Amino acid sequence: MQAKPGPRERLLSATRELTYSQGAHVGLDAILRAAQVARRSVYQHFGGKDRLVAEALDTTETLTRLRAVMAAAGDDPAARVLAAFDDLRTMTADPSFRGCRYTAAELALPAADHPVHVVVRDYKRELHEVFETELTRLGHPDAVLGATQLVVLIDGVLALAVTRPASDPALAARPLAEMIVAGTAR
Known part of the structure; x- marks a missing residue:
């Protein structure tokens, strides 16, 4: 028992x-x-x-999933970043998907001193660092900006997947992610 x-x-x-x-x-x-x-x-x-x-709002599970998806893509930094976008498509297609729990909590709790804000901002910072590390390994011309662009793109995918799920935003975002990874998005 x-x-x-x-x-x-x-x-x-x-x-x-x-x-x-x-x-x-x-x-x-x-x-x-x-x-x-x-x-x-x-x-x-x-x-x-x-x-x-x-x-x-523990972020361990979410970050562990991201790192596992990226690790499964091999050692190439570009493939690792793009694998995260492929996983977004899987996540957002799940019928139980209701958006980004972190962004939703951040927006729902406007009191500046609410402890949720620290958790969410730490999570977004760590997400940025994961992508910045990969872009740096890739030799990206501006890894900080590129990582910010990737996080913005992910936030957009997660929001649009709730408001317009039939639009398949993760699929639409992948070519943009490819441009960011290639350093051609400015």
Whole structure:
């Protein structure tokens, strides 16, 4: 018999699921029901809902997936970056896809001091660094700008995949990503 996860893990799991399906403003009562825990557990483990939502936005899984996709593409930096765009097509075609959980949380929680903003900005910085590293390895003429362009393109794909999924934005973005990688996009 497998042990049931503890209250902290159940809270994180329920919050990840509900904030993705219903948005970052999902009520604490809904999270508590889904996690099957008492209200005091939120305050014991997280100090409140804001910190719970921030911790539930753990970026480890997303960045691990990106790195695995890139590693599977081999050692060529261009192929590695473009593999990330191919994976975007797979992700956005999934019927359960609801957009970028990080951008959605950032936009839904306007209070400047909300802890979610730190998590999201760290994630976007790390995403930028992953692409900047590959573009630098490639000898790109402006790896910083190129990485910024790739992140902008990814953000656009993730947004358009929600608002106009039939347009297949990941497929439309791939040639633009190729231009960025080649250093011809200015």
